[in-house]
Amino acid sequence: MSAADATAGTTRRPFTGRRVRFGDVVLQLVAGAAALGATVLVGLIVWKLVDGSHLALSKYGLGFVTRVAWNPVVGHELYGAGSFLFGTVITSFFALLLATPFAIGVALFLTELAPRALQAPVTALVETLAAVPSVLIGLWGILVLGPALRTHIEPWLHSALGFIPLFGPPSAAGASIFTAIIVLAIMILPIVASISRELFRGVPSELKEGALALGTTRWEMVRGVVFPYARGGIAAALILGLGRAMGEAIAVTQVIGGGVFIHWSIFSTGDTLGSKIAASYQGASTNLQAASLIYLGLVLLVLSLVANIAAQWIVRRVARRHGVTRGGHA
Amino acid sequence: MSTHDLSGPGLRLDRLPRRRRVNHVMEGFAWLAAAIAIAILGIVVWSVASKGWSELNLDLVTKSPIPFSLTNAPQGLANAFAGTIVIVGLATLMALPVGILVAVYLNEFAPPAIRNGVGLVLDVLAGVPAIVVGIFVFVLLVSGSGQSGIKGAFALAILMLPFVARATIEVLVLVPNSLREASLGLGVPQWRTTLSIVLPRAIGGIVTGTVLAVARVAGETAPLLFTSSVVGTQTHWDPSQALQTIPVAIFELSESADPKDHARAWAAGFILLVFILFASLTARWLATRNARKIAGR
Numbered sequence: 001m002s003a004a005d006a007t008a009g010t011t012r013r014p015f016t017g018r019r020v021r022f023g024d025v026v027l028q029l030v031a032g033a034a035a036l037g038a039t040v041l042v043g044l045i046v047w048k049l050v051d052g053s054h055l056a057l058s059k060y061g062l063g064f065v066t067r068v069a070w071n072p073v074v075g076h077e078l079y080g081a082g083s084f085l086f087g088t089v090i091t092s093f094f095a096l097l098l099a100t101p102f103a104i105g106v107a108l109f110l111t112e113l114a115p116r117a118l119q120a121p122v123t124a125l126v127e128t129l130a131a132v133p134s135v136l137i138g139l140w141g142i143l144v145l146g147p148a149l150r151t152h153i154e155p156w157l158h159s160a161l162g163f164i165p166l167f168g169p170p171s172a173a174g175a176s177i178f179t180a181i182i183v184l185a186i187m188i189l190p191i192v193a194s195i196s197r198e199l200f201r202g203v204p205s206e207l208k209e210g211a212l213a214l215g216t217t218r219w220e221m222v223r224g225v226v227f228p229y230a231r232g233g234i235a236a237a238l239i240l241g242l243g244r245a246m247g248e249a250i251a252v253t254q255v256i257g258g259g260v261f262i263h264w265s266i267f268s269t270g271d272t273l274g275s276k277i278a279a280s281y282q283g284a285s286t287n288l289q290a291a292s293l294i295y296l297g298l299v300l301l302v303l304s305l306v307a308n309i310a311a312q313w314i315v316r317r318v319a320r321r322h323g324v325t326r327g328g329h330a
Numbered sequence: 331m332s333t334h335d336l337s338g339p340g341l342r343l344d345r346l347p348r349r350r351r352v353n354h355v356m357e358g359f360a361w362l363a364a365a366i367a368i369a370i371l372g373i374v375v376w377s378v379a380s381k382g383w384s385e386l387n388l389d390l391v392t393k394s395p396i397p398f399s400l401t402n403a404p405q406g407l408a409n410a411f412a413g414t415i416v417i418v419g420l421a422t423l424m425a426l427p428v429g430i431l432v433a434v435y436l437n438e439f440a441p442p443a444i445r446n447g448v449g450l451v452l453d454v455l456a457g458v459p460a461i462v463v464g465i466f467v468f469v470l471l472v473s474g475s476g477q478s479g480i481k482g483a484f485a486l487a488i489l490m491l492p493f494v495a496r497a498t499i500e501v502l503v504l505v506p507n508s509l510r511e512a513s514l515g516l517g518v519p520q521w522r523t524t525l526s527i528v529l530p531r532a533i534g535g536i537v538t539g540t541v542l543a544v545a546r547v548a549g550e551t552a553p554l555l556f557t558s559s560v561v562g563t564q565t566h567w568d569p570s571q572a573l574q575t576i577p578v579a580i581f582e583l584s585e586s587a588d589p590k591d592h593a594r595a596w597a598a599g600f601i602l603l604v605f606i607l608f609a610s611l612t613a614r615w616l617a618t619r620n621a622r623k624i625a626g627r
């Protein structure tokens with residue numbers, strides 16, 4: 001339909017507000033189909049992973065999730081997600097623990113402390129860190145960070161804190177869970193920092209000024225006003241960071257070293273759900289092994305869906321209560 | 331909010347020196363945290379740049395890799411550069427129209443309940459790990475019939491979709507309602523108002539969002555491992571066969587034991603990083619300019 005048609009149509013018949021226009025219906029249908037497609041896609045992802053893993057699902061059931069085994073030798077095949085689930089939980093939990101204070105610190109710096117001239121450049125640099133591809137962080141992790149940690153940091157931590165089982169003897173390989181934790185912490189720091197910054201910005205300045213007028217120091221104001229006000233949002237930001245750390249596969253594969261065992265020392269090698277899948281990309285030897293790898297993907301999908309939906313639920317609840325704008329993209 | 335008691339002993343004047351010390355420590359920590367974040371970026375970028383520099387030459391983008399080479403003949407990663415251009419281009423072609431349509435539907439047509447529901451779906455889709463998207467496309471398309479560049483592009487498009495849709499919604503929201511009302515009031519149908527008044531006004535923001543999305547997926551490895559990674563060493567541009575890409579090449583070279591492979595990984599990484607940083611900084615700069623223009627201020 002050309003512009004002339006549209007104009008002619010409207011001049012001849014005055015707008016009544018009730019006439020259904022063909023063009024409107026078409027655009028609404030096409031755009032609606034796209035939205036429906038995006039929704040169906042999420043369902044399709046879940047269904048296809050269940051479908052692809054049914055060989056392992058029907059053979060092992062839910063026992064697969066906790067079993068510590070990965071034996072691809074034909075005739076003795078036995079698979080389980082236990083050690084990878086353990087690796088995922090331990091790496092993402094410690095990464096979050098390590099990254100959180102720094103992320104909150106960066107956010108506080110940007111909202112409360114930074115001179116105006118520093119705010120924009122520091123924000124841009126922190127977000128640039130989030131844009132560095134994981135494969136490059138992994139490349140740096142395996143060739144620069146890993147060797148540095150093994151020769152300097154790990155022996156020192158082992159000798160100082162070796163009585164805690166977490167800090168066992170450093171592995172000879174250079175790859176370790178510890179390196180994976182640091183790499184993951186680096187990757188989630190900018191995400192948590194930028195969401196927290198948005199949240200802290202949303203704290204009404206009259207509340208902050210009121211506290212300062214009562215004679216609090218700046219830190220007491222942050223602890224008494226900013227943190228309580230942004231509490232829900234920070235929880236959501238941390239869960240999103242955790243979800244992101246659990247789902248990261250590439251950088252972790254490059255630095256973690258692999259292995260099927262539950263080991264309390266973070267200086268030993270290991271595997272996460274994501275890294276086990278990524279490391280097996282060159283193919284599985286049997287259908288059962290392929291189905292088990294897809295089952296690992298299903299476990300990872302469920303973990304990240306739970307984390308994401310929980311975070312989104314908190315964000316929406318907090319937004320309703322405060323009328324705060326949504327903090328960043330998930 | 332009111333649970334924290336500001337009138338407690340914490341505000342006692344006789345403890346002021348101690349309170350000031352705590353404040354200084356905390357402020358110092360915040361400065362330190364910002365410095366560390368920037369230092370990490372600096373160290374990573376410097377590592378990639380300094381180690382990639384020596385291998386950075388024309389051979390890298392014009393010559394194909396030589397399989398099992400024991401010679402010192404110059405070799406490059408031309409196949410990976412060609413593949414990344416094809417796959418990212420195709421992914422953008424797939425994700426861009428769908429993403430814009432989703433945004434148009436949500437912002438211009440959908441009732442609030444659907445808007446919130448599909449909005450949540452977009453956030454959930456954005457949170458699906460990239461490796462899971464790779465496995466999904468493997469089960470859906472690759473299993474049985476083999477890998478191809480176009481299947482890899484489809485996997486990347488899934489990652490781009492929520493990103494493009496969110497970015498488009500954010501600019502559509504900025505388009506003033508008075509424009510829509512003026513157009514509708516003149517008797518222009520809603521579909522024409524959307525296509526010739528609202529979208530042209532938002533085009534700058536859509537371009538920015540697309541550039542950011544391209545920068546993000548250009549470095550993605552995980553979705554391609556299972557969809558377009560089993561490749562030869564010849565350079566070709568045919569998306570019906572599996573194509574090598576820069577991220578997958580870096581991933582493979584980083585696990586090699588040969589320092590010469592590492593050097594090529596650093597060099598390819600350097601080019602990738604420069605592209606991504608350039609694209610994201612340009613997009614950020616455009617975004618701040620556009621936001622003002624769209625709102626008509």
